[in-house]
Amino acid sequence: MCRSAGARGAGGGRTCTRIVARQRQPAAREPRQSREERSERLSAWAKALRVKDDMIKVAVRKAGSLPLVFAHGMGDSCFNPGMAQVTDFSGQYLGVYSTCIGDGDNQPEDTTNGFFMNMNKQVEHFAAKVRADAKLSKGFSAIGLSQGTLVIRGYIERFNDPPVHGFLSINGPLAGTASLPRCNPEGWVGYLCKKATDLVGDAAYSALIQDHIAQANFLKIPGENEAYLASNTFLPFLNNEVDHKDATSYKTRFASLSRLVLVKAKKDTMIFPRETAWFAYFDDESFEHLLPFNQTKAYVSDAFGLRTLAKAGSSTGAQSF
Structure with a gap:
């Protein structure tokens, strides 16, 4: 959910980059780097994203010189220093154009809309920004952080013109979330947490909440x-x-994706279940049975193409540290 490129620790805590209300300036062009320097910077970049550098290599290895687009998580912003730094460095390292597409045209709007703009509108906003950028006209690779993974997935399924070729999903609630953010029914406060989820359940599916609260759009x-x-x-x-x-x-x-890489944090406390980042989820009736991704109804029936990608060898699952 709230995934900041500047977050620390492996627990998935809600630590976001410092809020600033200014446009970021384009990074100065750096001199050509040696292989060793590029490798070191890739590792630093991967650490900022809290994934391993080989996951990034897998996601972009078929992308060639395609541009790279980021979508941030809940509570973060493309205008925050950490997110801006990761976006800029990724382009420098890969030698490609890179950009972050958020939910607004400035930091306050981008951050606020991550909560109060519903997911359908976020996807439409993302699509409009992509299509307005001539540098993305021939397609791009995409990296989503937490909630941003669903924005990218929504764009792929609803638009994908210009197309996404490689998609790296980092700690995303791809199969939904079974409770409120940071509310884990299996923890020591499980009883109270489950009660809170039960109380908000009916309201979450009301037309008013669905239209105005983004996180309700992937509550399952x-x-x-x-x-x-x-x-x-x-x-x-x-x-x-x-x-x-x-x-x-x-x-x-x-x-149609050429490469799909799904990253799950081992100690994620933000989304529940954390296995949703791999498209794994509970069965429809209870919290008791967590199904691996390849036993879910969506996979078995190949409802949206996940099994097709897996059978083709185009999807990869990995854990972050």
């Missing part, structure tokens, strides 16, 4: 599947769990 509470399918306006459509006219196109576009 076990035991509330009927309400989820009937009222959630975002995730059931990406998963093709409900009938809609664009279901075939969604699947075709997602399955």
Whole structure:
């Protein structure tokens, strides 16, 4: 959820880059680096993202000279120093154009919209920004952090023009979240946490909340599947769990990825279950049975193309430290 490029520690705590309300300046062009210098900087870049550098290599190795687009997590902003630094360095290291597309045109708007702009509008905003950037017209690779992974996934399934070739998803709630952010029903406060989730459950699926709270758009509470399918306006459509006219196109576009790399944090305390970052999730009825990704209904039925990618060898799962 709140994933900052400047966050520290492996626990997935909600630590975001310092808020500033200014436009970032383009980085000065650096002299050509040696192989050793480039390797060292890749490792530093990977550490800032809290992933291993080989994961980044896998995600971009088929991308060639394609541009790179970042989408940040909840509570962060493309205008924050940490996110801006990672974006700038990634382009310098790979020798490509890189940009971060957020949810607004300045830091306060970008941060606020991450909470109060629903996910469908965030995806539409992302698509408009992509299409307005001539440097992205031939396609790009994408890196999403937490909530930003769903923005990119939504873009791929709904638009993908220009196309995403490689997609690196870092600690994303890709299969949904079963509780409130930082509210883990299996922890020592599990009883209170589950009660809080139960209380907000009905409200989360109301039209008002679905239209104005982004995090409600990927809330999928076990035991509330009927309400989820009937009222959630975002995730059931990406998963093709409900009938809609664009279901075939969604699947075709997602399955067209050249490379999909899914990163899960070992000690994530922000999203529950943390395995959602690998498309694993609970069965529909309870918190008791956590299904691996290849046993979920979406995978078995190949509802949105994940099985197609896995069978083609185009998807990779990894854990961050």
